[in-house]
Amino acid sequence: MLAGMSGERITKITLDESEIPRRWYNVAADLPSPPPPxxxxxxxxxxxxxxxxxxxxMALIEQEVTTERYVDIPDEVLDVYRLWRPSPLFRAHRLERALGTPARIYYKYEGVSPAGSHKPNTAVAQAYYNAAAGVRRLTTETGAGQWGTALAFACAQFDLTCEVWQVRASYDQKPYRKLMIETFGGVIHPSPSELTxxxxxxxxxxxxxxxxxxxxxxxxxxxxxxHEDTKYALGSVLNHVLLHQTVIGEEALLQLAKVGxxxxxxxxxxGGGSNFAGLAFPxxxxxLAGRMDPVIRAVEPAACPTLTKGVYAYDFGDxxxxxxLMKMHTLGHDFVPDPIHAGGLRYHGMSPLISHVYELGLIEAVAKSQSECFAAGVRFARTEGIVPAPEPTHALAACVEEALRCKETGEPKVILTALCGHGHLDMAAYGSYLAGTMTDRELSPEDLKAAAAGLPVV
Amino acid sequence: MLAGMSGERITKITLDESEIPRRWYNVAADLPSPPPPxxxxxxxxxxxxxxxxxxxxMALIEQEVTTERYVDIPDEVLDVYRLWRPSPLFRAHRLERALGTPARIYYKYEGVSPAGSHKPNTAVAQAYYNAAAGVRRLTTETGAGQWGTALAFACAQFDLTCEVWQVRASYDQKPYRKLMIETFGGVIHPSPSELTxxxxxxxxxxxxxxxxxxxxxxxxxxxxxxHEDTKYALGSVLNHVLLHQTVIGEEALLQLAKVGxxxxxxxxxxGGGSNFAGLAFPxxxxxLAGRMDPVIRAVEPAACPTLTKGVYAYDFGDxxxxxxLMKMHTLGHDFVPDPIHAGGLRYHGMSPLISHVYELGLIEAVAKSQSECFAAGVRFARTEGIVPAPEPTHALAACVEEALRCKETGEPKVILTALCGHGHLDMAAYGSYLAGTMTDRELSPEDLKAAAAGLPVV
Known part of the structure; x- marks a missing residue:
């Protein structure tokens, strides 16, 4: 693959189609204790x-509870993955130079997918298993619209009807996402609707x-x-969703190995955790096997700090x-975060599997304000050329922080992150940042106490 | 590269960074007669x-008139190209299946670039040569905003100030493009402005x-x-712009060879011709060398049919x-095309070099209505997963037409096209199509006569 590259400065580490992972990885099989039921x-x-x-x-229910280490990816799913997988891994030479850091920064870019994010990795799998079980229609909800777009695309591949309920405020404010869902053949309703x-x-x-x-x-x-012929699809949080996303990390492992x-x-x-788990779990x-020893760090918005400031308790997912009821890090299911631009990170809880891994001390977490994140996003766009979605600007802010720490210490650390989507449909957020009208609010102890007050008694 | 792929159904034909072309190709060197001055x-x-x-x-002026067959690509330009080049070539298996055609359809996808189109191929080169000549600022115009975005990104790579005059109507109607230009660090003015x-x-x-x-x-x-420290940059039409775009076709040649x-x-x-020339000239x-014998077909909008209905005459570029004055196929420089959604194809003239090649009988041309084009665009999105920009839906409509002809005749023709950009910032056009409110108007002989009346006398 890299024949001819030796001695040359590689920017984009690609894989052949034959190197798309054939199995998803289930981290639960390797943990010292199982996650609570x-x-x-x-x-x-x-x-x-x-x-x-x-x-x-049933196939997805089985994946939700499986204790097997690997689950084979069906050929029909691999065949759709080929439209964009393997996704590229980039070495961020230009960002490194702009920061003056000795660190080597790599980013795995999922924005090359049809929906422009990592979401199709699980949407395609879910659509396939539903179609294989004779289901004719999938329903789901969407906020900003990333998940609805991914599921509409996936349903088009397996001749399923996709019906999306989009939060009314987003439906009215973000017509482009709605039109993308319709272009992929999805049916979209503003929610609340008269249909239910x-x-x-x-x-x-x-x-x-x-x-x-x-x-x-x-x-x-x-x-x-x-309806007998209709099932529901969720875009994050659940074990089977995280499982499907592990193709990200499996590819990144291969790609980093190629450059040594x-x-x-x-x-x-x-947010719900599927992007983070997808990169981190492999x-x-x-x-866990002692073959490497990276620090693994989750980055969440300061406006919705489930891991860093939530409690670990049983709570509702909705x-x-x-x-x-799922045992997870939560701010309380009736917590309503500030309307920050990273809509995909505004979830009151955290995936139970990631919460469990965090409790085991295997990962750490930090929270970032959205202004710091967008500053990193703009810096990234000007150096690397990709305008990131608001969500991964959080990861980029943490990359920049780590890279500047390396500049202080002189350590040539290798930093890896997931750039889980582009921001082409989120430019209004950049407008707010560039105009200086973006606001940040830290949660007070009172906010947190009030939010946790509604937790169910288990 | 394709080791392990034999017998497997390849979808995405990728190249290594080491296979990025090192030279641009100048078709003028191989034509039986030179283009008129x-x-x-x-x-x-x-x-x-x-x-x-x-x-x-001066470096760009020299490229404008060079008779050399090849121009070396500077290392500094190659180094920026690596952020997205080589771009992928896809085999459109899913579209073929949906059409039931024996044809093999390939598309070269330029939407992976920072601006989301082929435009950075020349923007980066132009920014580099200007910076090397000591220029500090580049000015340009932009309509819908694709070219302005590409130049803003390119200027950020070489520490140039980029100042863009955007047509007022687009500036007001398409705020996302303006914000993308600003995110890349460009300065944007609505035009007309008080600055000139x-x-x-x-x-x-x-x-x-x-x-x-x-x-x-x-x-x-x-x-x-x-201003002494300021130069101007154009995104299409001129010889040096077409020259820079030939990396598209050079890569596609390599990629097709890999699959035989x-x-x-x-x-x-x-539109101006740079995307078409970029793919077609290599x-x-x-x-011309007798090594293959493809039919090469330009596809233009029925609302702005320069090659199929214009005259071949000297006319102004603006x-x-x-x-x-450039000798080209033109509808007259005061022709105002209908406000179709493919803004990038609404140019009254055609690149002089493409016009000359057309006069030599080396390429053919067809015109397509925008409704036919968007029908092809939606079909493409639902099968291949990429929502195309309005401009390349014209090429896709011609692909579909050719593939359906193959279905009639049973010929397994190999069809190649350039998917020159994604439509993420053009979703309103899809909304118009899906809502059934898109209109088509054929130009009458009177329209054409009136348009040509303003041609200069040379």
Whole structure:
């Protein structure tokens, strides 16, 4: 692959299609203890497959609880992955030079996917397993629209109808995402809608409701539960979603090996956790096996600091309190974060699997203000040429911080991060930053106490 | 490179960084006759380097008139190209299957560049040569914003100030492009502006002028001509711009060779002509040398059909009639095309070099309505996963037409096209198409006669 590159300054480390990983990696198989079970909210007993069957096909339910180390990727999924995978790993020479750091910075870029983010890695897998189980329609919710776009694309590949409930405020403010979902053939409804009992109840109380992710989830779940041929798809948080994302880290391992580097520090942004896990878990396997010893650092927004300031407790996955109870780092399911631009990181909880790994002391976490993040994003765009989505600017801010630390100490550390998406449909956020109108608010101890007050008693 | 791929269905044909072309290709060196000279509008004599020196550095002026077959690409330019080059060549398996065609369709994708189009291929080169000549600032005009984005990115790489005059109507309607230019560090003015005599004159007559590309060119040129440290940059039409774009076709030649295919039909969309020339000229070299014999087809919008319905005559490059006279296929420099969504194809003329090649009978041309083009664009998005910019949907419509012809005849032709950019910032156009509100208007003989009436007498 790199024949002819020796002695030359490589920027973009590519892999052949034949090097796309053939298996997803399940980190649970290698952890010293299993993650706590998910509980039924009525009985407080661990949920079983029958509880989840109305919403998910059995293949995904099995992946949710599997203790196998690897799960084979079906050929039909690999075949769609080829449209953009393997994704490139870049050495950030120009950013390094601008920072004057001896560190070597690498970023794995998922913005080359059809939806422009890492989300299709799991959307395609979920669409495939549903189609294979005879499902004809998938429902989901979307906020800013990244997940809805990914699922609409994936459903187009397997002849499934995709129906998306988008939070009304985003539906009105971000018409481009809605149009992208429709271009991929998806059907999109503003939420709350008249199509569901949940939506009608909200509209009866407030005909002009701007909606929320919690309401949109309720609507999508309601339709899926009512129809035999319809299931529901979730874009983060759950074990099977994190599993599908591990193709990111598996590829990055191969790519770094090609240039003979081993990461000292791995940083990734965390909302529900799927991007972070996708990059980090394969490296965590290597760390647990003693083959490398990177520091693995999750970066979350200061406006929604689940790992750094939340509690580790059983909580609902949704705002309305309808889902099973998951043990996770949470700010409380009725916590409403400031409307920061990184919509994908505005989740009150953290993936149970990442929460467990954090409790085991295998990863660390930091929180960053959005102004610091956008400063890093602009610096990155001007040097590396890619305008990052607001979410990965959090990881870039942590990269810059680490690289400047290396400048102080003189350490030539190898820093690896996931650039999980481009910001082409998020330019308004850059406008706010460049105009100096972006605001940051730190959460006070009172905010945190109030948010945690609504936690369920388990 | 393709070891391990034998017998496997390859989708994405990638190249190593070491395979980025080291030379640009100048088709003029291989043509049976030279293109007619560019004339000074006052003297009607061929322009010399001194006429162009106020606007362009000498290295670019030399490239404009060179008769050498190849021009070496400077290391500094190659080094920036590495951020996205080599670009991928895709085999459109999913589109082929959807069409039920025996044709093999390949598309060279330039949307992976920082600006999301082929434009940085020349923007980077132009910024480099200007910086090397001691220039401190580049001015340019932009319509929809693709070219302004590319030049802003390129200037950031060489520490140049980039100042862009954007047509007022686009400036107001497409804020995302403006923000992208600013994110890359560019300075952007709505045109007409109070900063130039040209702009002030227009505003004096009409304080609410929506502007035009012609006015914006006048403003950018005026500032460049007035300042010693400032030059002007153009994103298409000129020989040196087409030259820089030939990296597209050179890479595609290598990539097709890797899978053992030779194109029977090459299609590309044409506005000013740089994308089309970039893909087609290296293949035209092979055709002229007898090494392959592809049909090479330019695809233009029915609303602006310069090659298929224009006259071949000397005309001004701009609307205001300030530039040197170029012999080209033109609808007349005061022709104002319908406001179709493919803004990049709304140019009254065609590159003189492509016009000359067309007159020599080496390429053919067809015109397509925008509804047919967007139908092809949506079909492409749902199968291949990339939402194309409005401009390359013209090429895709011609691909689909050719592939369906192959379905009739059973011919397994190899079709190659350039997908010159993504449509992430053009979703409003898809909205218009999906809502059924997109309009098409054929030009009447009277329209064409009126448009050509303003041609200068040479």
């Amino acid at each position: 998910v509980l039924h909210p009525g009985t407080l007993q661990p949920v079983g497959p029958a509880d989840l069957a109305p919403l998910f096909p 009992a949940a939506g009608r109840a909200v509209l009866a109380a407030d005909p002009h409701s701007p909606g929320s992710l919690g309401i949109a989830i309720s609507e999508a779940v309601e339709i899926a539960a009512q 580097d081993t990461p000292d520090v791995i940083v990734g942004c965390t 490296f965590l396997r290597e760390k 705002t309305a309190g309808m889902t099973p | 560019v004339l000074h509008p006052g003297t009607l004599q061929p322009v010399g380097p001194a006429d162009l020196a106020p606007l362009f550095p 005599a040209a702009g002030r004159a227009v505003l004096a007559a009409d304080p609410h002028s929506p502007g035009s590309l012609g006015i914006a060119i006048s403003e950018a040129v005026e500032i460049a001509a007035q 295919d030779t194109p029977d039909v090459i299609v590309g969309c044409t 293949f035209l070299r092979e055709k 609307t205001a009639g300030m530039t040197p």
